[in-house]
Amino acid sequence: MHWNSLTDFLAMGSHALYVWGSVAMMVLLMLAEPLLLRHSRKKLITRLKRQHRAERSEARRDHSPTPRRSNA
Amino acid sequence: MINWFRYASPQTFYPLAGRMIPYFWMLATIFAIAGLTIGFLIAPTDAQQGEGYRIIFLHVPASWMSMFIYLVMAFWAAMGLAFNTRLSGMMASALAPTGALFAFLSLWTGALWGKPMWGTWWVWDARLTSELILLFLYIGFIALQAAIDDPRRADKAGAILALVGVVNIPIIYFSVKWWNTLHQGASVSLTRAPSMAALMLWGMLLCALACWMYSIAVALTRVRMIMLERERHTDWVRALLGEKE
Numbered sequence: 001m002h003w004n005s006l007t008d009f010l011a012m013g014s015h016a017l018y019v020w021g022s023v024a025m026m027v028l029l030m031l032a033e034p035l036l037l038r039h040s041r042k043k044l045i046t047r048l049k050r051q052h053r054a055e056r057s058e059a060r061r062d063h064s065p066t067p068r069r070s071n072a
Numbered sequence: 073m074i075n076w077f078r079y080a081s082p083q084t085f086y087p088l089a090g091r092m093i094p095y096f097w098m099l100a101t102i103f104a105i106a107g108l109t110i111g112f113l114i115a116p117t118d119a120q121q122g123e124g125y126r127i128i129f130l131h132v133p134a135s136w137m138s139m140f141i142y143l144v145m146a147f148w149a150a151m152g153l154a155f156n157t158r159l160s161g162m163m164a165s166a167l168a169p170t171g172a173l174f175a176f177l178s179l180w181t182g183a184l185w186g187k188p189m190w191g192t193w194w195v196w197d198a199r200l201t202s203e204l205i206l207l208f209l210y211i212g213f214i215a216l217q218a219a220i221d222d223p224r225r226a227d228k229a230g231a232i233l234a235l236v237g238v239v240n241i242p243i244i245y246f247s248v249k250w251w252n253t254l255h256q257g258a259s260v261s262l263t264r265a266p267s268m269a270a271l272m273l274w275g276m277l278l279c280a281l282a283c284w285m286y287s288i289a290v291a292l293t294r295v296r297m298i299m300l301e302r303e304r305h306t307d308w309v310r311a312l313l314g315e316k317e
Contacts, residue, residue: 001113002113002114009112012123013117013122013123013124014123015122015123015124017184018127018187018188019126019127019184021184022127022184022185023130025177026130029173029176029177030173033169037290037293037297038293040297041296041297044300048300048304049313052310052314
């Protein structure tokens, strides 16, 4: 272990702003990208399922025989 | 003999990629923990730069990835143009956003490293400028593809842009040799022994491996989404999405 105390570690020899600023941006973006992807993947799948359902019901409507008028 | 072209069909590639993604995440996590432990907890202080040098464990992997992802993207672009395979264009499109992310991170961590060491966030020198051009190439590629509705034509246009832009990569890499720049020379070179302590080198290589695994995991996730979107009218996508109803 290189550091004597947590304060030392956080101070980064007076370069805290630069070192932690780099770490923060890297961590932020490398967490944000997969999380955003997961979110848009879910949205995409819901959208495609809805489209497929709509197409199927349209196809059923087109192929079903025209309903006969009943007298009852 | 393995029929490689079988794997080039989205229908086969989709489930295969899906099974591999968790392993790449696992490896990315392991390498990141190991690399950051060495880099931030164990590695000694740098004689010249004090503790500020620790940015190297983020900056160098991000910069390497930004260049390497571009080369892979250009490779797939060339394959797409030459063989007109469906998968190639999708691969190139899936890589671009992650490449842009690493190019941005390279510039960001570089600015934060430059300020304490050189006294400035930014200079218009060869290394920094060519890396900025790399970021613009990624953004241009994404914007160009987004502007064209037909995916086939978008792939072709993107591929040409990617291939023209590939000249920038050796310019970035050799800029510190070819011109007098403020940026320091290569930390690791293939032709001579590395100019840094073994422990620091290991920390950096492990962090680079983590970024590598991360990029593969994210690119595979994205390429699967592109496949679903583009192949939404095919039977295999219908069957796949219909299963879960």
